[in-house]
Amino acid sequence: xxxxxxxxxxxVAGTGAxxxxxxxxxxxxxxxxxxxxxxxxxxxVYRHPARAVEDQIVAIPTLIKRxxxxxxxxxxxxxxxxxxxxxxxxxx
Amino acid sequence: MQVSEKxxxxxIAELEQRLAEAEETLEAIRQGDVDAVVINGPTGEQxxxxxxxxxxxxxxxxxxxxxxxxLDPDGLVLYCNRQFAAMVQTPVESVxxxxxxxxxxxxxxxxxxxxxxxxxxxxxxxxxxxxxGNDQLVPVLLSLNKLEVSGIQNLCAVxxxxxxxxxxxxxxxxxxxxRLILEQTAxxxxxxxxxxxxxxxxxxxxxxxxxxxxxxxxxxxxxIFDQDGPVTVSRLVSDVRSQNALRSVEVNMSTREGRxxxxxxxxxxxxxxxxxxxxxxxxxxxxxxxxxxxxALARQAEQLAQSNSDLRQFAYSASxxxxxxxxxxxxxxxxxxxxYAGKLDPEADQFIERTIDAAHRMERLLRDLLAYTHAADxxxxxxxxxxxxxxxxxxxxxxxxxxxxxxxxITSGPLPVLCVHEVHLSQLFQNLISxxxxxxxxxxxxxxxxxxGADDGTWRLSVEDNGIGIDGRYHQQVFGLFKRLHGSSRYTxxxxxxxxxxxxxxxxxxxxWVESTSGEGSIFRFTLPGKESAHAKA
Numbered sequence: 156x157x158x159x160x161x162x163x164x165x166x167v168a169g170t171g172a173x174x175x176x177x178x179x180x181x182x183x184x185x186x187x188x189x190x191x192x193x194x195x196x197x198x199x200v201y202r203h204p205a206r207a208v209e210d211q212i213v214a215i216p217t218l219i220k221r222x223x224x225x226x227x228x229x230x231x232x233x234x235x236x237x238x239x240x241x242x243x244x245x246x247x
Numbered sequence: 248m249q250v251s252e253k254x255x256x257x258x259i260a261e262l263e264q265r266l267a268e269a270e271e272t273l274e275a276i277r278q279g280d281v282d283a284v285v286i287n288g289p290t291g292e293q294x295x296x297x298x299x300x301x302x303x304x305x306x307x308x309x310x311x312x313x314x315x316x317x318l319d320p321d322g323l324v325l326y327c328n329r330q331f332a333a334m335v336q337t338p339v340e341s342v343x344x345x346x347x348x349x350x351x352x353x354x355x356x357x358x359x360x361x362x363x364x365x366x367x368x369x370x371x372x373x374x375x376x377x378x379x380g381n382d383q384l385v386p387v388l389l390s391l392n393k394l395e396v397s398g399i400q401n402l403c404a405v406x407x408x409x410x411x412x413x414x415x416x417x418x419x420x421x422x423x424x425x426r427l428i429l430e431q432t433a434x435x436x437x438x439x440x441x442x443x444x445x446x447x448x449x450x451x452x453x454x455x456x457x458x459x460x461x462x463x464x465x466x467x468x469x470x471i472f473d474q475d476g477p478v479t480v481s482r483l484v485s486d487v488r489s490q491n492a493l494r495s496v497e498v499n500m501s502t503r504e505g506r507x508x509x510x511x512x513x514x515x516x517x518x519x520x521x522x523x524x525x526x527x528x529x530x531x532x533x534x535x536x537x538x539x540x541x542x543a544l545a546r547q548a549e550q551l552a553q554s555n556s557d558l559r560q561f562a563y564s565a566s567x568x569x570x571x572x573x574x575x576x577x578x579x580x581x582x583x584x585x586x587y588a589g590k591l592d593p594e595a596d597q598f599i600e601r602t603i604d605a606a607h608r609m610e611r612l613l614r615d616l617l618a619y620t621h622a623a624d625x626x627x628x629x630x631x632x633x634x635x636x637x638x639x640x641x642x643x644x645x646x647x648x649x650x651x652x653x654x655x656x657i658t659s660g661p662l663p664v665l666c667v668h669e670v671h672l673s674q675l676f677q678n679l680i681s682x683x684x685x686x687x688x689x690x691x692x693x694x695x696x697x698x699x700g701a702d703d704g705t706w707r708l709s710v711e712d713n714g715i716g717i718d719g720r721y722h723q724q725v726f727g728l729f730k731r732l733h734g735s736s737r738y739t740x741x742x743x744x745x746x747x748x749x750x751x752x753x754x755x756x757x758x759x760w761v762e763s764t765s766g767e768g769s770i771f772r773f774t775l776p777g778k779e780s781a782h783a784k785a
Contacts, residue, residue, distance in 0.1 A: 168283040168294055200285055204292035207285040214272050214281040215294070228268050231275030 161193035162222040168215040177216040177233035314406035322347040336380035366391040440526040443480030471498040509538040562620045566613045577606040615743035622747040623754040635662035642676040660697030678744035683712040704777045711770040718765040
């Protein structure tokens with residue numbers, strides 16, 4: 156993985172509605188905008204609750220951008236594509 | 248001083264960032280933009296769902312093809328999905344809160360209780376019928392699961408509609424049934440399409456063809472022909488089309504292995520709803536055995552007829568040709584008697600006397616034999632309806648002198664109309680009455696003639712006399728012909744008359760017999776066909 160590649164982590168809750176939507180949007184965005192230049196890890200807190208501590212997760216779903224640049228977190232309505240793009244550091 | 252300022256600026260930026268994110272999180276939670284929150288609980292991180300993540304499951308449950316209900320232990324419907332409501336033809340809102348027993352018949356209610364009891368082990372499954380709102384019965388597979396939620400025991404049922412499966416089962420069963428019938432029937436049955444390809448052939452058909460004929464051309468598998476030549480598929484199909492069915496048409500078949508069969512072909516068309524010919528169902532009944540038997544019988548009959556004809560010819564020419572020399576014999580012996588009576592020794596007179604007697608006897612025999620040969624010959628035309636009363640009257644007229652001389656009393660009951668030749672009936676009466684006169688004994692002859700009928704249209708005529716009677720031992724022999732020819736018996740006087748009677752009666756399919764005891768008269772009985780009798784022969 157290159158230095159400029161996006162390192163993303165998405166925390167979801169089972170088949171929660173918002174979680175599913177977030178998975179959908181973010182995966183699509185990554186495939187179209189960051190093809191081959193990203194790594195997306197999807198963590199189900201129902202299966203791995205302890206991992207939520209790593210990134211100090213309180214609310215689900217939460218998207219953490221660990222690279223490039225400063226660590227950024229995105230909480231809440233991840234179905235807004237514009238918001239996600241900003242959060243990922245992509246052009247609006 | 249600058250370093251700490253720079254640090255402070257960075258620190259403030261970092262804090263601002265973190266604050267922003269924290270506020271964002273809080274805002275998100277407040278707005279309900281989250282599924283769940285993660286909280287450090289007593290046993291580690293706990294996930295608390297806000298908007299139930301079972302929502303997709305609920306959607307799944309709503310949309311799935313099977314019906315499902317959640318029931319309390321008493322059968323109260325706490326929840327049902329759309330499918331279940333559709334199965335029982337009742338709106339969802341009406342189902343929820345109603346009793347499940349509303350949708351079960353009495354018999355099925357018992358089955359359902361059994362399923363509930365069996366579900367105590369966690370899971371049970373069984374088939375029963377649901378009673379739908381329109382009073383239709385829906386066959387279903389019921390799968391029950393115990394469901395414990397917050398200490399309350401509920402039941403979750405998944406219901407699968409078996410109607411389609413049952414229908415297919417029925418179709419498969421029918422298919423199996425027709426296949427079984429096809430296989431088991433002793434007659435060769437073949438189903439062909441409109442072009443003659445064999446779609447189905449039963450076991451018997453395969454045996455007839457000598458091979459598995461499926462998908463072969465019918466004309467190739469069963470090379471049949473009738474008097475017009477080979478029965479091709481096109482001829483067969485066009486005949487079936489025009490006549491709508493063929494019934495028992497005689498055909499022949501010659502297989503490749505050289506076996507020949509006589510068959511009866513029947514064909515029924517299979518029409519599509521649009522009146523298009525889809526194919527035919529054919530049956531080939533093997534009548535080879537029967538035909539052979541018929542042919543053998545016909546040959547036998549022919550031989551018999553020929554043999555009979557030969558015999559008659561022989562009898563005729565024998566008697567005919569014998570008559571002339573016999574005549575000479577009689578004449579010359581009579582001349583001998585005339586010229587030399589008393590002129591030779593006494594023995595000679597006796598010899599001549601005896602010779603003349605013998606000659607006369609032989610003449611009579613020959614005459615009778617000729618008469619017997621021709622007795623029952625058909626005169627021109629078919630047997631007509633003949634009034635027995637008038638025939639009897641005519642015959643009695645010929646006996647007028649005898650009747651007067653013997654003081655005979657002859658009576659008769661009403662006689663029917665018979666389907667015989669008049670000349671034959673005449674002969675019958677003549678012979679029987681003549682016998683009665685010959686053997687009437689001491690008392691004056693009393694003769695009574697009457698008739699009774701059977702249900703099949705035949706009549707039984709009886710000629711009763713008060714003559715000397717016939718001992719039981721001879722009841723059969725009196726009708727004999729050839730016994731006579733072999734020499735004298737006690738009944739030389741009977742003559743050939745009774746034998747002729749028997750021949751005549753047999754010609755019409757009847758019977759003749761005598762009921763008599765020695766010294767107590769006789770009743771001669773014979774059967775003949777009436778007007779409507781089935782036995783009537785031309």
